[in-house]
Amino acid sequence: xxxxxxxEVSMQILFLLCGLVAVAFVLLITAYLIAxxxxxxxxxxxxxxxxxxxxxxxxxxxxxFGILPLILTSVYGAAGAIVVGVxxxxxxxxxxxxxxxxxLAGLLRxxxxxxxxxxxxxxxxxxxxVLVPALRAWLNLPAGDSLLAAILVLAVMILPxxxxxxAAALEAVPKEYEEASLALGATEPETWFRVSVPAAKSGIxxxxxxGIGRAIGEAMAILMVAGNVANMPSLLRSVRFLxxxxxIEMNYAAPGSLQRQALxxxxxVLFLFIMLINILLSLTVxxxxxx
Amino acid sequence: MPDKTILSAKDLDFFYGPAQALRHITANIPANQVTxxxxxxxxxxxxxxxxxxxxxxxxxxxxxxxxxxFHGRDIYAPGVDVTALRRQIGMxxxxxxxxxxxxxxxVAYGPRTHGTCDRAKLDAIVEDSLRxxxxxxxxxxxxxxxxxSLSGGQQQRVCIAxxxxxxxxxxxxxxxxxxxxxxxxAKIEDLILELxxxxxxxxxxxNMQQAARISDKTAFFLMGELIEYTATERLFSMxxxxxxxxxxxxxxx
Ligand SMILES: Nc1ncnc2c1ncn2[C@@H]1O[C@H](COP(=O)(O)OP(=O)(O)OP(=O)(O)O)[C@@H](O)[C@H]1O
Ligand SMILES: [Mg+2]
Numbered sequence: 288x289x290x291x292x293x294x295e296v297s298m299q300i301l302f303l304l305c306g307l308v309a310v311a312f313v314l315l316i317t318a319y320l321i322a323x324x325x326x327x328x329x330x331x332x333x334x335x336x337x338x339x340x341x342x343x344x345x346x347x348x349x350x351x352f353g354i355l356p357l358i359l360t361s362v363y364g365a366a367g368a369i370v371v372g373v374x375x376x377x378x379x380x381x382x383x384x385x386x387x388x389x390x391l392a393g394l395l396r397x398x399x400x401x402x403x404x405x406x407x408x409x410x411x412x413x414x415x416x417v418l419v420p421a422l423r424a425w426l427n428l429p430a431g432d433s434l435l436a437a438i439l440v441l442a443v444m445i446l447p448x449x450x451x452x453x454a455a456a457l458e459a460v461p462k463e464y465e466e467a468s469l470a471l472g473a474t475e476p477e478t479w480f481r482v483s484v485p486a487a488k489s490g491i492x493x494x495x496x497x498g499i500g501r502a503i504g505e506a507m508a509i510l511m512v513a514g515n516v517a518n519m520p521s522l523l524r525s526v527r528f529l530x531x532x533x534x535i536e537m538n539y540a541a542p543g544s545l546q547r548q549a550l551x552x553x554x555x556v557l558f559l560f561i562m563l564i565n566i567l568l569s570l571t572v573x574x575x576x577x578x
Numbered sequence: 579m580p581d582k583t584i585l586s587a588k589d590l591d592f593f594y595g596p597a598q599a600l601r602h603i604t605a606n607i608p609a610n611q612v613t614x615x616x617x618x619x620x621x622x623x624x625x626x627x628x629x630x631x632x633x634x635x636x637x638x639x640x641x642x643x644x645x646x647x648f649h650g651r652d653i654y655a656p657g658v659d660v661t662a663l664r665r666q667i668g669m670x671x672x673x674x675x676x677x678x679x680x681x682x683x684x685v686a687y688g689p690r691t692h693g694t695c696d697r698a699k700l701d702a703i704v705e706d707s708l709r710x711x712x713x714x715x716x717x718x719x720x721x722x723x724x725x726x727s728l729s730g731g732q733q734q735r736v737c738i739a740x741x742x743x744x745x746x747x748x749x750x751x752x753x754x755x756x757x758x759x760x761x762x763x764a765k766i767e768d769l770i771l772e773l774x775x776x777x778x779x780x781x782x783x784x785n786m787q788q789a790a791r792i793s794d795k796t797a798f799f800l801m802g803e804l805i806e807y808t809a810t811e812r813l814f815s816m817x818x819x820x821x822x823x824x825x826x827x828x829x830x831x
Contacts, residue, residue, distance in 0.1 A: 463675035467737070470633060471688040471744055472665035481691060486678050 317558070324555030327352065327548035336552065342517035342527070344536060344546040352549045354532070354556065360520040361529045361560070364434060364509065365502035368441035373495055375442070376449030377484070383450065384457035385479050396454065403447035411511035414440040419512055426523065432514030434526045440508050445498035452497065456490020457483055489572045496568035503561055506530035529557045581608035584748065584778050585630060590644035592625055592802075594637065599625045601802045602644070607795075609747075612770060612779045614789035614810065617799035618825065623782040626799070627750050629653075630780070631667040632660050648748075665692065668746035672753040674733035676725035676740070681708075681717050684725045684736055688744035703743050711739035712769045731762025738769065742777075749773065751781040755788070767792050786826055790814050798822045 328336050331352045339353015383392050383399070418439060423431030460483045468478040484491065506528070514525025515535055527535070533550050540547035585607040592600035599622045607613050615623040625634065632653065634640040646653045653663060665688075676684050685704045694700055704721070708714040713735035717728070725736050734754060741749060751770075755763040770779055770792050783789050789796050790810060797807040798819075806813060806822045817823040 461675075463671065463673060464677055466633065466636075467671065467675045467677065467740070468687070468691075469636070470631060470664055470669040470671075471691065471741065472661040472663075473688075473691045474661055477691050481687070482677055 320551070320555045320558050323548070323551035325552070327545055327552040328555075330545060331549065331552075336549075337556070340519060342532070344540075344549060350545070352545070352552075354529070354553055356517050356519045357527055357529045357532045357553065358556065360434065360513075360526040361503055361557075363520045364437050364441060364526075364528060365499050367434070367438035368445055368502040369495065369498060371438060372442035372445045372498060373449055376446050376494070376498075377453055377491065379446070379450045380453035380457055381479050381484070384454040385475070385483065396451075399447050399450050399454075401447075403451060407444060407505060407508040408511075410440055410444050411508035414508060414512040428523060430514065430525065432512055432525050433523050434513065434520050435522045437509040437513040437526065437528070438522075440512050441502045441505060444505065444508060445501050448501065449494045449498050452494035453487070453491045456487035456494070459490065460486045492568060492572045496565065496572070499564055499568070500561060503557070503564065504530065506534045510534055529553055529560070533557075581606075581611065583607065584609035584649065585780075586645075586647045586650075587626075588645045588647075590626075590629070590642065590646055592622070592629060592634070593639075593641040594625075595639040599802050600629070603804050605797060605804060605807050607778070607780060609778050610774060610776075611794040612774050612781065612792055614793035614796045615780065615782045615799060616784070616786060616789050616796060616825070617805075619784075621799040622802045623799055624752050627669075627752050627780065627782055630748070630750060631664050631669055633664075633669065635660065665744050666746055667748040667750060668741035668744065669750045670734070670738055670741055670752070670754045673757055674730055674737055676728075676733050676736050678724065678726055680722050681725045681728070681736055682721040685739050685743050687740060692744065704739075707739040707743040708736075710742050710773065711735045712765060712772075713739060729762070731758045731765065734758060734762065734766065735769070738766070742773075746777065748778045748780065751779065753782050753784065756784060763788075786814075798825060800825070 331339075336352055336354060337358070338355050339351060340355050341351040341353045342356060343349075343351040379399075383395055387395065414436060419431035419436050421431070422428065422433065422436055457479075464482050464486055465478050468482045469475070473481065509528055510531045513528065513531060515527045515531055516525040517527040517532065518524050520526050533553050536546065537550055540550055583606040587603045587605050587607075590600055590603040591598065592603075603626060615626065617623055628634045629642055629646060630648075630653070634642070642654055648663070648667070652658070677687060679687075682704055685707050686700045689700060689703050694703070705714065705718075708717060713732060716732055717723075717736070720727075725733060728736060734757075738749075738754075755766050758766070767788065770781070773779060774794075781789075781793070793810045795808065796810040796813045798805045798813065798817075798821075800821055806817060806819045808818075813822065814826055817826060
């Protein structure tokens, strides 16, 4: 056995340290969220916190801390964004990876990646100035700020990463599969949908997972278009998300108040939510890989 | 008995961009026989095979001139339905390439794509095809398992079954046994001899014993030209052309 060089050993230690620091931060945040989030839940009661239908944290005589409207809004919002965004994103990815002439794809792919880097406040701004007035006019609403507006903005926001990841997954499908399908007399579109997409499904699932994560976690863009009233969610009404619920009130919630503690509890719920989604999706991705 | 010609090439030229890969190929390929293409690497065997089912259409720079007819109809005439052509002329590739799906779904892929969804019909097609490809007994208990879990030889026979499931008339095999062990190769050779009754088989091989063992006619290609094309026995026992002789006796690069 050869003795390991000191340089090698010190690199190893450096990597280990970096890893430990990263893990430590995650654990610290988790611990902090739990510590900060539990008191309000204990005071309000878990059931009436999670399933209470009224959020009225600033009422001086009878404050209510029910976050069901926020939870449902976040779930519906993310689900809506996926329902709208994923089909469009997937079709675009198929176009870019398979159908588009190489030169056009070479132009569009970087453009799509660029879209992924646009700050969310810009999406919110465009939503606020263009989408919201348009919705109000088309649907004859008193105000365009609504769950629908938020869903559309979220759908557009998740598009770039859905397209990028799905297209990469589709490009990685071995050519042999597609040749085999074509040689059996399948048309190209048949081949894309029946062979390429199934073969790329774990990559596409990862793209969807990333989209869901982004949609659940987004605050700024939807803050600007959702109206932010803590109604039970309904497509054309003003709604408040878990994320925007925190963002709106944090500024003026008095330190140590129940209101402030409840906001941390919302943060904890959001955190658990995202953990749960990630675990579920990594399980499906793994299962998909085994087939 | 005169051979019935199923495929006929006349003055066929093939270009990859400026590079000519086939030169003036003229040959009649008989129905219900095994025709072998031999020749050194890069001489155009695969290219010729893939012009027959128009797989070369996928290569943007590819260009064909001359005529190539299937049952007397020009394969490259405008308006030819390429998917229908490929249904009639199936292909098995050098590297086994089953889809990452179950054995059943692999074999059912073609019929399903072409509109068969009746479960009982599909079951029958899958079983028939797997039997015809001499793999039924090995996979009948694992039809729902991923085809990728099979051995290479089994995978290749599943690929043959998949090609047979769309009921082609011609089966093109491009070095279909070159990635396989001798036992799997022997199984597929036996299979080819059986399939000859119902299909026309055109195979590319680098294995001269294989060509001699199972083909009825053999074509020798060299640098894009068809040098000699005749009954296999004849080509191997008394080649007419010096270059053929050099090649089959191994005196050649
Ligand atoms: N896609 C392509 N683009 C450009 N040239 C190609 C392409 N495919 C093959 N060629 C060229 O055409 C010629 C014939 O190739 P082909 O694959 O038909 O040979 P082959 O006889 O099948 O060889 P092998 O025995 O190695 O498979 C070669 O010179 C090759 O470099
Ligand atoms: Mg070849």
